[in-house]
Amino acid sequence: MKKLILSMILGSVFLVSCGPKSTAVSGPKYTATEQLAQGKTVFENSCNRCHKLPNPEKHDDMGWIKTLSRMAPKAKLTDIQHQMVYDYLISVNKK
Template identity: 80%
Template structure:
C-alpha cells in the first residue's frame, strides 16, 4: 500500500513539473505609452484570430486577469505579451 501511495505522489510531481512555466499576471506592470500600444496591437491581432474582440469595459481588473489567464495560452502569448495586453485593457477600462 505504501508503494502505491508513494508511486502516486511521485507520478503527480512529475506530471506537475511538466506543465507550462508561465507566471500569472497579478496586476499592472507597464505604464509607458509604448508598452500599452504594443499591448493594444497584440490584443487586436491575436485575439481577433478566433473571436470578436471584447470591449475593454467587459471586465474589471480581476475579471481580465481571469479571462486572460485562460485565453493567453490559447493565443500562444508569451508572459510579456500577456502582461502588455492586460495592462492595455486596464488602462482603457474605467471599472
C-alpha cells in the same frame, strides 16, 4: 506497499511538473506609452484570430485577470505579451 506509495508520489510530481508554467498577472506592470501600444497590437492581432474583440470595458481589472489567465495560453502569448495586453486593457477601461 512502499513501492506503491513511491510510485504515487513520483506520478504526482510528474503531473505537476507538466502543468502550465505561465506566471499569472496580478496587477499592472507596464505604463509606458510604447508598451501599452504593443499590448494593443498583441490584443488586436492575437485575440481577433479566434473571435470578435471584446470591449475593454466588458470587465473590471479583476475580470480581465481571470479572462486573460484563461485565454492567453490559447493565444500562445508569452508572459510579457500577456502582461502588456492586460496593462493595455486596464489603461483604456473606465471601470
